Amino acid sequence: MNPTAFSEQMRRAWAVAKKDIRIYYFKGPVLIFGIFMPVFLFLAFLMGSRQLPLAFLVSGLVGMALFFTATAVSPAIFPWEGQAKTLERLASCPITVEAIIFGDMIASTLFGIGITLITVLIGLGLGLSLLHAITLLGGIVLAACCFSAIGMLLAVPPTNVPSNIMMLSSLIKFPLVFISGIFIPLQQMPPWGLALAVCSPLTYFTDIVRYSFTGASYFPIPGDIAALGVFTALFTAGTMYLHKRTMPKRM
Amino acid sequence: MPDAIDVTNLTKIFGTTIAVDHISFSVREGEIFGFLGPNGAGKTTTTRMLTGVIPPNEGTARVLGYDIRKSPVLAKQGFGVVPETSNAYTDLTAWQNLMLMGELYGLPRSRSVDRASELLRALGLLERKDQKVQAYSKGMKQRLILVMALLHEPSLLFLDEPTSGLDVQSTQMILALLRDLNLQGTTIFLTTHNMEEANRLCHRVGIIRAGKIAAIDAPEKLKTALDRVHTIEVSYDREVPGDALSRLEGVTSANRTGDKWQITTENRDTVIRSLVDFGRQHGAAIVTLNTIAPSLDDAFLRLTQEEAL
Numbered sequence: 001m002n003p004t005a006f007s008e009q010m011r012r013a014w015a016v017a018k019k020d021i022r023i024y025y026f027k028g029p030v031l032i033f034g035i036f037m038p039v040f041l042f043l044a045f046l047m048g049s050r051q052l053p054l055a056f057l058v059s060g061l062v063g064m065a066l067f068f069t070a071t072a073v074s075p076a077i078f079p080w081e082g083q084a085k086t087l088e089r090l091a092s093c094p095i096t097v098e099a100i101i102f103g104d105m106i107a108s109t110l111f112g113i114g115i116t117l118i119t120v121l122i123g124l125g126l127g128l129s130l131l132h133a134i135t136l137l138g139g140i141v142l143a144a145c146c147f148s149a150i151g152m153l154l155a156v157p158p159t160n161v162p163s164n165i166m167m168l169s170s171l172i173k174f175p176l177v178f179i180s181g182i183f184i185p186l187q188q189m190p191p192w193g194l195a196l197a198v199c200s201p202l203t204y205f206t207d208i209v210r211y212s213f214t215g216a217s218y219f220p221i222p223g224d225i226a227a228l229g230v231f232t233a234l235f236t237a238g239t240m241y242l243h244k245r246t247m248p249k250r251m
Numbered sequence: 252m253p254d255a256i257d258v259t260n261l262t263k264i265f266g267t268t269i270a271v272d273h274i275s276f277s278v279r280e281g282e283i284f285g286f287l288g289p290n291g292a293g294k295t296t297t298t299r300m301l302t303g304v305i306p307p308n309e310g311t312a313r314v315l316g317y318d319i320r321k322s323p324v325l326a327k328q329g330f331g332v333v334p335e336t337s338n339a340y341t342d343l344t345a346w347q348n349l350m351l352m353g354e355l356y357g358l359p360r361s362r363s364v365d366r367a368s369e370l371l372r373a374l375g376l377l378e379r380k381d382q383k384v385q386a387y388s389k390g391m392k393q394r395l396i397l398v399m400a401l402l403h404e405p406s407l408l409f410l411d412e413p414t415s416g417l418d419v420q421s422t423q424m425i426l427a428l429l430r431d432l433n434l435q436g437t438t439i440f441l442t443t444h445n446m447e448e449a450n451r452l453c454h455r456v457g458i459i460r461a462g463k464i465a466a467i468d469a470p471e472k473l474k475t476a477l478d479r480v481h482t483i484e485v486s487y488d489r490e491v492p493g494d495a496l497s498r499l500e501g502v503t504s505a506n507r508t509g510d511k512w513q514i515t516t517e518n519r520d521t522v523i524r525s526l527v528d529f530g531r532q533h534g535a536a537i538v539t540l541n542t543i544a545p546s547l548d549d550a551f552l553r554l555t556q557e558e559a560l
Binding site: 001003004008009011012014015016018019022023084085086088089090091092093094095096248251 | 299302303304305306322323324325327328332334336338339340341342343347351352354355356357399
């Protein structure tokens with residue numbers, strides 16, 4: 001066995017992911033937060049924006065659910081583990097920093113996908129028809145990877161105080177939701193709003209979800225997928241590079 | 252014998268503080284090496300650098316033949332770490348922690364199960380393996396992290412104050428296991444405050460003071476090398492002339508304390524022989540003869556306080 005081999009490091013990343021799911025994700029409050037938060041935001045806009053079609057709002061709900069769940073826990077894992085000294089345990093094990101981060105990303109990706117599929121079922125339960133299931137599934141998987149990389153990026157500041165990271169996380173996450181065409185259709189946005197929207201990966205995912213439910217999208221779907229792919233690659237490379245630099249400062 | 256650890260000019264700076272200052276030493280394969288020093292001397296920082304947890308600012312450390320900075324994964328695959336504070340996942344059971352370790356070290360599941368059962372039994376934790384670690388006592392947690400460190404059968408074990416604050420039962424259990432492991436060939440790097448523990452366990456000890464190595468040697472040599480002037484206590488079954496005693500070969504001074512004579516010398520062997528001959532010449536039998544060696548505590552205090560003095 002060569003511990004430095006890619007396949008071996010991937011196996012170890014999977015061990016980290018299983019540990020994360022067991023410790024951080026299979027917790028009542030996390031599951032409830034993951035579902036309730038987007039549902040309540042959705043209900044608030046459903047009641048306040050009666051002129052918007054249900055398909056538009058459900059697409060927003062699916063987008064928010066994936067974004068909030070894939071970024072809900074991952075930013076706090078490193079601070080928690082730094083505080084409990086378990087990060088030091090991981091750091092002394094034969095696993096690379098990249099594999100640890102990849103393991104954390106796998107966990108948040110799977111959690112995001114799981115919760116998001118529930119919101120898709122809610123949409124179907126409300127009478128919407130799914131026109132492009134494969135596109136939606138591909139979009140969910142790609143966006144889940146992208147958002148979990150964002151979640152890990154939010155954990156880069158080397159603090160072991162989870163509340164600091166959660167505050168930073170909320171400061172970045174909530175504005176992103178409002179500029180990503182979830183509550184205001186991209187067609188109705190002013191030019192400056194649109195300029196902001198194209199900078200958010202959530203915009204492209206929401207566009208894919210809308211296409212899957214209504215058959216119409218603002219951007220061409222290959223463009224949405226390419227944009228999500230580029231964001232995922234950039235955020236993943238960025239988070240791995242930055243964590244490698246900041247990890248020793250947590251010890 | 253090859254070196255399990257080879258450190259050259261290792262340095263760590265935190266801000267403006269030099270925590271570890273260009274230290275160099277080596278630990279031979281199969282030895283128990285004690286790393287001693289007062290609080291804040293740089294022991295834990297050194298251990299963290301050697302285990303790849305933090306990078307050094309300068310210098311190199313080769314662990315099991317691998318540069319810890321260039322090939323950290325290969326080096327880490329061969330050693331186990333027992334930190335001062337338990338760092339097992341408290342939300343997992345002992346068994347889940349061990350299976351996680353097995354996966355992180357790339358062990359086949361069946362091997363992890365066998366080793367975990369064997370080690371948990373040896374350290375008296377098997378019956379509570381399915382209990383979450385948060386319900387464990389400090390001693391149980393410490394024993395568990397030792398099991399976690401030994402699961403992959405490392406050839407080198409780093410221990411940072413492994414018995415600090417533990418009950419006698421846990422301490423004895425851990426020390427006995429360390430002795431057995433060493434007899435089976437495991438190299439042990441032990442950071443401790445406990446001089447008695449170091450004295451009994453270690454083949455060699457290194458003393459670090461203010462980030463610098465103050466001395467490295469076998470505990471006995473370290474103790475005797477520090478005090479060139481040794482003290483010998485002798486008592487005879489009858490009165491002997493004190494002035495004749497002080498004129499014996501090798502005797503620096505002879506002072507009476509109660510029914511004993513306290514002799515100071517730079518050559519213990521010559522003086523002991525002279526004292527035996529002296530008793531014979533004066534028809535006095537020796538009742539007690541003690542060489543009073545400095546303890547490792549004395550050596551430690553001398554070495555770590557030298558700078559302050």
